[in-house]
Amino acid sequence: MTRMKYSTRLMVRCAKMYYEDDMNQDEISENLQISKSTVSRILAAARKEGIVKIIVDNPLKDDYIQLEREMENKFGLKEVIIVDSGSDVKETKRNLGRAAAEYIQRIIKDGQIIGVTWGTTLREIPQFVENDRKRKVTFIPMLGGIGEVEADIHPNQIALELAKRFNADSKLLHAPYQVDSMHRKESLITDKNICEFFKLFDSIDVALMGIGSPLLNTSTLVESGYYTMEDIKMLVQQGAVADISSLFIDKDGNGDKFEFNKRVIGIDLERIKKIPLTIGIAGAVEKKDAILAAIRGKYIKVLIVDEGAARSILNEN
Template identity: 35%
Template sequence: MATDADLRKLLYKVAKAYHDDGLTQQQIAIRLGLSRIKVSRLLRTARDERIVQISIASPQDSNADIERQLERQYGLKEALVVTCLTDDPVSIVDGLGVVAASCLTRGLQGDEVIALSWGTSVLSVVNALAPMDLPDVRVVQLLGGLGELEAQTHGADLARRMAQALGAKPRLIHAPGIVKDEIVREALVKDPQVADTLDLAGRADIALVGIGLFAPGSTLLSGGNTLTTAEVEQLKSQGVVGDIALQFFNEQGLKVDHPINRRIVGTDLEKIKAIPRVVGVAGGVEKVRAIRAALLGGLIDVLVTDDRTGEALLAAPESRPHGNQPAWGQSADDLQCTPDGNRG
């Protein structure tokens, strides 16, 4: 009959073989005459008994801890936090664009549909893209055009430029993002080209979006030709704090019902939310309220932001996000995985 000392010796031997020698569980099982399931249980016990104590060091000069806390607090799949040494909004957005571009492209397999919104944050990502050759990738607008056609932040220009950088195919919406009345909108969304493009956007694999601030000075409101003063005041009175692709949401990240929704030629907020990986790019402490609302509403899966904004989001009163599930912080038992997650 095995004693406690014998068991601890076996635990030590199995742990050393696995963690130091790099043997798989199956190789250890063959060497020691055990089943693979038994080896897995011994490794788990070794960790529970603190024979194995794992220490993970975060990279120097990184925001890994802030990222981890944001992922836990808001149920994000991933957070990427950029250190910004200036308060200059242009510099902050440029820094976010470089990181977001890497995040967007690192996992591309070559057959994805990428949907994107508009605005300065999305522009910064497009500007940072390195040339690629992905002819089967499709880049599609989430929303018809806003602002002047010549503007760099116009959705059609952004989609075209992203497709060019990726060597991909663009799918454009040849219509304004907001029209004068519901009748015009209904006619446009029934047009086969517009309908097919919006349908493709709703079935995208990845979405790249900015999180708009609903306040004076924002890209949306500064143009002066998108919303009337009366509409702005009505939306404010209904608690609007931000938008994603001209889909307005309140403090809890819920879509606000307003007649303007029936004038928008774009993808509905619930369809955007349902896209498997929605990457939100937004920074600057003035956007904390809008970003937090988007997080609480589960409107994005990945957040790319700056360190000051990240810290402000962590300092905000905790509320449970709805619509997304925490991807981090689960125990091995919750995940039903082997101790290293993959090296069976």
């Protein structure tokens, strides 16, 4: 089909109406007595002919857009959000928490169930939530309580704090994170309340998950009371490089070989993969292998990461 040649005058007039006078395509169509589809084609032609030039004046000090797109394309991620690497670990975690808060405020919808895991990065999120209306969503933990470590990094507490900030609802899982035998687990998950709670895992719409590393989190894992240093050494020897919702995975994202995973009271890895939107949050160059394992295992669709870790991941691949 031969493409229509539009006059320069028509392209300029149409462009001025659209870009300078803020008229929409329906209004231009009526004004110029042409169809809306013709208006669209004229505007496209004006850009192609160089009559319209679009310049984005980016006020950001550090522009990570290109780096984010590179990671999205390379790893097939829905979205990547890169933040500044702070002067120390605490600042980096705050930057990640702020970005995660902005992201979930943008994407959550009424009626959704939002699952959360635990950790020192996720606990930074609630303080950055800016919300002045009731959100009809429900926050739930994706696993039981994490032993003796600080209460504010527990999944129940993070779910509660986020629900508070969003003027939303929360449901809590009153169970330990892990038990010492499969017999004990089977007994626990047949409890009526816990059994009902587990059904919620199939209805999670959005998951907020920290990405941990047994190589870096040894003190927190040991402090939890569920692991000894010998346990950590054994996990590393077996190939564990990351944990998601406290489920260990190897460099390829597989978790079947880790016996500890079977005794966790919480969501399992296969269910995580089925959640429509999974958000992985992690920072530090040292977590490169853990983040890559989570990506390879298809556990995350959105990644919120700091610049140092992002560049390290791209350089590795």
